[in-house]
Each structure stands twice: as C-alpha cells, then as structure tokens.
Amino acid sequence: MSKRKSSRAENTERSSGDRVGRVERKAAVTTWRKPRPLEERVRKDSLDAQVRAARKTARPGRSALEDWRWLAQLHRRTGRDALTRILVTPLASLMTVLVLGLALALPAGLCVVLDAFRLVLGEGHAGSVRLTLYLEQGVSDERARDMKTQLAQDPAVLQAIYITPEQGAEDFRRYSGLGSALDLLDVNPLPGVIELEPVEAAAEAVQNLHERLKTLSGVSQVRLDTVWLERLVALLEVGERLLQGGGALIGLMLLLVVGNTIRLLVANRRDEIRVIKLVGGSDGFVLLPFLYTGFWYGLTGGCLAWLITAALRFLVSDSMAQLAGLYHVPFQPGLPDWHLSLFLLAGGCAVGVLGALLAAWSQIRRIRP
Amino acid sequence: MIVFEHVSKRFPNGYTGLDNVSLHIRRGEMVFLTGHSGAGKSTLLRLVLLMDRPSSGRIQVGGYSLSRLRRGQIPALRRHIGVVFQDHQLLADRSVFENVAIALRVADFYPDEIDSRVRAALDMVGLLDRAALFPEALSGGELQRVGIARAMVTRPTVLLADEPTGNLDPALSADIMQRFNKYNQAGMTILVATHDLDLVRQMGHRTLTLEKGRLVSGAAQ
Numbered sequence A: 001m002s003k004r005k006s007s008r009a010e011n012t013e014r015s016s017g018d019r020v021g022r023v024e025r026k027a028a029v030t031t032w033r034k035p036r037p038l039e040e041r042v043r044k045d046s047l048d049a050q051v052r053a054a055r056k057t058a059r060p061g062r063s064a065l066e067d068w069r070w071l072a073q074l075h076r077r078t079g080r081d082a083l084t085r086i087l088v089t090p091l092a093s094l095m096t097v098l099v100l101g102l103a104l105a106l107p108a109g110l111c112v113v114l115d116a117f118r119l120v121l122g123e124g125h126a127g128s129v130r131l132t133l134y135l136e137q138g139v140s141d142e143r144a145r146d147m148k149t150q151l152a153q154d155p156a157v158l159q160a161i162y163i164t165p166e167q168g169a170e171d172f173r174r175y176s177g178l179g180s181a182l183d184l185l186d187v188n189p190l191p192g193v194i195e196l197e198p199v200e201a202a203a204e205a206v207q208n209l210h211e212r213l214k215t216l217s218g219v220s221q222v223r224l225d226t227v228w229l230e231r232l233v234a235l236l237e238v239g240e241r242l243l244q245g246g247g248a249l250i251g252l253m254l255l256l257v258v259g260n261t262i263r264l265l266v267a268n269r270r271d272e273i274r275v276i277k278l279v280g281g282s283d284g285f286v287l288l289p290f291l292y293t294g295f296w297y298g299l300t301g302g303c304l305a306w307l308i309t310a311a312l313r314f315l316v317s318d319s320m321a322q323l324a325g326l327y328h329v330p331f332q333p334g335l336p337d338w339h340l341s342l343f344l345l346a347g348g349c350a351v352g353v354l355g356a357l358l359a360a361w362s363q364i365r366r367i368r369p
Numbered sequence B: 001m002i003v004f005e006h007v008s009k010r011f012p013n014g015y016t017g018l019d020n021v022s023l024h025i026r027r028g029e030m031v032f033l034t035g036h037s038g039a040g041k042s043t044l045l046r047l048v049l050l051m052d053r054p055s056s057g058r059i060q061v062g063g064y065s066l067s068r069l070r071r072g073q074i075p076a077l078r079r080h081i082g083v084v085f086q087d088h089q090l091l092a093d094r095s096v097f098e099n100v101a102i103a104l105r106v107a108d109f110y111p112d113e114i115d116s117r118v119r120a121a122l123d124m125v126g127l128l129d130r131a132a133l134f135p136e137a138l139s140g141g142e143l144q145r146v147g148i149a150r151a152m153v154t155r156p157t158v159l160l161a162d163e164p165t166g167n168l169d170p171a172l173s174a175d176i177m178q179r180f181n182k183y184n185q186a187g188m189t190i191l192v193a194t195h196d197l198d199l200v201r202q203m204g205h206r207t208l209t210l211e212k213g214r215l216v217s218g219a220a221q
Helices: A002-014 A022-033 A047-058 A064-088 A090-124 A141-152 A165-176 A179-183 A203-214 A227-268 A270-278 A283-326 A338-366 B041-048 B071-078 B096-105 B111-124 B140-152 B170-185 B197-203
Strands: A131-135 A157-163 A193-198 A219-224 B002-010 B016-025 B030-034 B056-061 B081-085 B158-162 B189-193 B206-211 B214-217
Touching (some): A064 A283, A090 A227, A141 A157, A157 A165, A227 A270, A270 A283, B016 B056, B016 B214, B041 B158, B081 B140, B140 B158, B140 B170
Parallel strands (some): B030 B206
Antiparallel strands (some): B002 B056
C-alpha cells in the first residue's frame, strides 16, 4: 500500500503537464530502475483477480470519483477524435450524413401528412357529425319535445334540435322536388326527428352514443352518417401502418448504411487496430471510436432530417392553414413538435451507434495482432 | 518469469513452428534467442504475447498461466509486456508522441500522466525534440528508438524484442543493445530474438538456440 501511495505521489508530482522539466523527467526515468515484479502484482489463485490486479497497477490508488473523471476524459477525447476523423474526409462523410438525413426525413414527412389528417379527424370534423333520431309514429309532439330536452342535457350531446313532422314535410316539399307526392296522401307519413350534435367527434365516442340512443323508447331508428369519417379513419390507419412498416424498413436500411460505412473504416484502420491490440488494447477500447463515429453520423443525420422536416412543414403550412380553415380549426404553423424532434435526433443517434456496433464488433474481434 | 513446458506449435498447414520446447527465464534475466530464419524465434515470441496459442504444452509469464487465460484477459497481460519489433509497428498517421502515448491510453492512464510519461520516455531515447514529427520524417534508428520508447513507457516487467537491430548499422545496434542492457541492470526481464551472433557474443548473456523449432542449446540454467 505504501508503495502505491508513494507511486501515486510521484505521479501527481509528475502530472503537471507542460511544466514537466528535465529534472522531473529524469525522476520519472529512474522509476524504471525499480519495476515491481509481475508475480508480486497479481494473485496466482484467480485469473479474474489477476486481471483486476493488473488494472489496478495501471491506475494506482484511484477513487471511484477519479475513475469517473478518467472515464469522462476518455469519452470526451474519443468523441472529439472521432469527430475530427469525420471532418478530415468531408465529402465521404457528407454523403453518409445526407443519406441518413434524407432517409430519416421520409417517415418524418409522412408524419407531417398524418398530422394534417389528424387535424381533420380530431377537432376538424366535430361540427360535421350528426346523429338523426327518427321517432316512432305514435310519439306525441309533447313527448318528443321532452325527449329533446332530456337529450340536450346529456353530457355526450352538444346540441339537440327537434324537427316536427310538419316541419319535416315542409322541408321535404322545399328540397326534394317531390312535394306533390305528399299532397296525394291523407296523412303526413313523416315521423318527428331529433338531430343531435355530439360533444366528442372521435369515432369510438360517436359509436357509443349511437348504440345508447338506439335503445331509447320511442325511437325507431338512429342514423349516423359516418361513411366519409370511416374512410378517413381507414386512410389514417393505412398511413400509420405505412409509417410503422416504412419506418422499420428505413431503420434497417440506415443500420446497413452506417454499418457498411463503419465496416470500411475498420478495414482501413486494420493496421492501427493490430498495433493497439499488441500494446494491450482491449476490443472495447478499439470499438469505442467507431461507436462515436456512428453516433456523430446519426446525430448529424438526425439534425439534417429535422431541418428537412421543418422546411417541409413550412412548405405545406399554407395548404394546412387552408384545410384547417375549412373545418374551422385553429392552425399554428411552426417547427416540428418535440415528439418528432426527439424521434429524429434520438433515432438518428441510436441507429448510428447500433449500426456501428453491429458492423464493428465482430470485425474487430476477428482482427488478431 | 517466463516458463515453457513441453510447448509445441503446429500450424494448420502442417508446419511445426516449435517442437517440444521447455525453458525457464528468471526474473531480471536478459536472454538472447538465436537461430536461422524460420527456426521458430518469432513463433516463440508470439506465444509469449498470446498472439498465437500453443498446440500443446504450458506457458507461464509472470504468474499468468497463459493456457488458462480467457480472451478478455489477454490485453491485461500484454500491458505488462513491452515489445520492440524489427519493422517498428508504428502508426503512420500519428505523431511520435501519440505513437508512444497509445500504450498508456490503452492502460487507462490520465492524460496529464500520459503527457509526463511520454515526455520522459522520449527524453530517455533522445527523441523529445522529435515528439511532434510523424514516423515518415524519422530515420530507421529513430523509428526503432520510438518503438523502444513505446515499449518502455508503461514500465513493463518483461521486454520482448524481435530482431530489434535487423535494419540498423553496427553503431546503432550497439547503442540499442546498451539501452537494453541498462534496463536489464535495473531489473527488467528481457528476451531478444536475433540472428546477429556477433552482437550476442559481445553482450555475453545466456543464449537460447532454436533449430527447426527445437531448442538445441541454452535451456538449462
């Protein structure tokens, strides 16, 4: 222990960077004259203990905090070196980043389109969903008005309008063009009608209300005109499936792009890797710079995709505003929301690191000094 | 420090690199390994560094039983062994400083400690003023000294040298051998593979002679 302490003191003394002068360097050299035997450094009974002991000799007397500091320094330096290497070959790096950015922007662009659909499906179609309750013939006018009052108080109903059989006949005469046919009949065959506007326009909520209204006494039929809504929902679902499936395929493609780039980098640095392994570098030590290279590619690709998506949103903002106006929905043009931004940046980084890991790990393990 | 017990190494193509070699090199000893080209000198050094595994037999280096070492434990062993190659094995795209520092970076040293140790190692081999240069700007002797600095910067207990004077003139060869001698006097175990018999005779250390993979002299001590 005392040996370690004295060694640590020496190291601290020598760690004054550029201020190290000739005298101190000579002092450092003299420590070679007393190398501690390897047998003394390691316990012979356990190989793991040997490795632990060997690691400790490289980092004598370090606390956990110092280990963290060292780790932070290692990552900072490795990350910086990886970025420098990328910048040394700007054209090749730019092409990789462009592929990543454009590919990531594809699902993001689809997200923008789906957002437009959601806008219409969300608040947009609320005013256009109507439920029509056709009352039974025997229901009196007074009871029908009571039913309308009760339905108007229902929390799921925004508005209820009662249309008497007389009003219905009048409307029929005015709009159908078949008014003379009614004159041939002795009695008005049209029933009383209550038109409802639901509070919530979501398909499920409307369907629930529809089912509930069908069970009311005095109601012979409830009509819900949702064909256009169902088509839009189906389209949205197709879009979302496309986004999921296409996103997965694009993710796989990006893994291959990053993997191939990193595989070439590893092949180009084969000699360097051999030398690093010869002097005691572990596979993990060799791998780290490649992971950072993948990380930088992914991050810059994600940033590029974010810019493309923001530009796309800007380009379609007029059309979106027009669409929103048709459905009386407020529309705020702006940058991609934080969900999409996080998806692009974190997704890009994850794809970069994972692609690098998959491509480099097995290759590095196969390289022997 | 280095123990070989009935070690053989046969390659997949049928070539026998080492044939039933047993030897014992004690701590603090300096030993020369001689033999003709293809006698098995490099194979022996590669086995010590675990660049290859023996086909049979047992090897111990400084308490590590190499046959029992797992793949993940090999780097830890190599950090205790300094190696000097005939062809230097330096990285062309790194400066002299970085070439030496790499041995410390893999061994988890702090940057400030790396700085002081590398400067000391380069000063020791007389190349401190060349620290910022790249290998292509150095002569053969200087490259070899950079290799020595890299091998020594971690203060290893064992130093292996494979034909360290192969490309050098006699004066430089003598200079490098004097350096090895100095490290040995400081307690380092050194194994030098060479076919320069004149140099071996001048140094006067124990000599192991290999012939067609068999140890023909020098094993007993």
